[in-house]
Amino acid sequence: MTDTLLEIDRLSVDYETARGDLKALRDISFDIRKGEIVGIVGESGCGKSTLISSILRLTAPNTRFRQGEVRFKGQDLLQLPERKMRDLRGADISIVFQDPMQTHNPVLSIGQQMLDIQHRSKASKAEKRARAAQMLGAVGIPDPEARLDQFPHEFSGGMRQRIAIAMALMSEPDLLIADEPTTALDATLEVQIIERLQELQQEFNCAILFISHHLGVIAELCDRVVVMYAGAVVESGEVREIFHDPKHPYTRRLIDCDPGHIKERARVLPTIPGEVPDLANLPGGCIFRDRCDLATARCVEVPPLAKLKEGHHAACWLNHKEAAE
Ligand SMILES: Nc1ncnc2c1ncn2[C@@H]1O[C@H](COP(=O)(O)OP(=O)(O)OP(=O)(O)O)[C@@H](O)[C@H]1O
Ligand SMILES: [Mg+2]
Incomplete structure (x- = not known):
């Protein structure tokens, strides 16, 4: 018996637009085990909500699934008849949105x-x-x-x-998906909600997929983190590893820029210079190359999401020995 609940397997999703296909998700793969809390972080526009709506198949009409599977308890949700999918939503998989008024x-x-x-x-x-x-x-x-x-x-x-x-x-779901459920709340309420979610997870033993661009919340709540950048997974691993020994320059910059991480009083909060690339017109090579201060000639090639050790993956040439020279 496997304890894997959800497997996202090489998922690629485009939005058809007047400017051409916008590549919102590219080759996304990660798993969620039963009862596990997995966090997804990444800047605005990197595809977090697209990922969730793709899992639930609640996508905009211009969405095109190009490749991959979303297996829930071994069954590919992308192949399920709409009627079965409707039964699953709210029963086996529940969602909490950023704005509760969307629910009520x-x-x-x-x-x-x-x-x-x-x-x-x-x-x-x-x-x-x-x-x-x-x-x-x-x-x-x-x-x-x-x-x-x-x-x-x-x-x-x-x-x-x-x-x-x-x-x-x-409905005692096996999977609770929460898309930035605490972003609209003040810090005290945020802490309360997180504590409550932790207790409820223990009580109901449901897995949680938690989306946030607030790293502190992810560090507090999650077992594992998936870092997304411009529609792709750039790093994933145990929460402790990601925060104490990040292996992708983007993850490092995200942590450096997190207000909770900045010890000294700063007049201007640091940000990552540059912008997320245009997803309808993607540059070649490593997707983070233009914003990375560690980029080398090697980065004109796309780095694979390589396994660094059990459970820790990163897509950066710096982690490949041959790139060190
Ligand atoms: N229906 C759509 N048609 C065209 N482009 C879209 C559509 N929905 C989203 N996008 C684009 O897809 C990209 C990913 O959007 P998405 O909403 O998934 O990002 P996000 O990571 O959830 O961002 P945020 O943190 O702001 O919620 C963005 O460039 C967005 O503008
Ligand atoms: Mg979103």
Whole structure:
């Protein structure tokens, strides 16, 4: 028996645009094991949301799957009939969005929405209500029974996000996908949500795919990290390895630029000079070459995502001995 839950295997996805095909995901491969928390980091526009919407097959109409498989419990989701995919979403795989208002219907009470989620269950209405209250309690909403009758706008932003997490967990999914669920919250609420997610993961033993450009949150929450740049995976590994011994210059720069990492008071926060390349007009060679201060002549060739040691991969020639001269 394998303990792999999700396998992204050489996934390439384009968006068709007037300027030609925009290569949003290129040859993405990584796994998530049962009960594991995997974080995805990368600058804005590097393809994080495209990856999630591709896994869930909730993509824009101009999306073209070019290559690869998304295997969930061994089954390629990209080949599944839409009806089966719909059954899977919200039952086996749940999602929490950045903006909880995307999840909540403003004209229905929270209790009603949580009853609706349980439409497949044979339990009585009273039992479903009790379960909804129990889940609200589990994410730290005080007096949950009474608050079931309130509407989304009657809760604070942090509470709404916690309710969204409660709703996503109601079906006890095997995989919870969270796309920047704490970005809209202040730092204190962010910490609370992260702690709660950790507790819930232990309780329900669900795997979590967590997207964020906040490295501190990833370091706190995740077991493993996948670093994406311009639609490709440039490094992946255990959280400790990635933060203490990053092997790709892009990962190093990301860590250096993280506000949580900067010890001295800085008037101007450091940024990585340059921009993510135009995905509709990709340059040849290493994708990070133009912004990398360690680039050499070798970098006109695309570096493979090479295994450096068990569980740690990076796509940079600097890690190849023959490139050292
Ligand atoms: N439907 C679409 N058609 C054309 N291009 C798109 C479409 N959706 C996204 N893109 C482009 O694809 C690239 C990847 O976008 P994506 O939203 O996946 O990035 P992201 O990493 O989630 O960014 P952010 O951190 O800002 O959320 C970007 O260049 C974006 O402009
Ligand atoms: Mg996004």
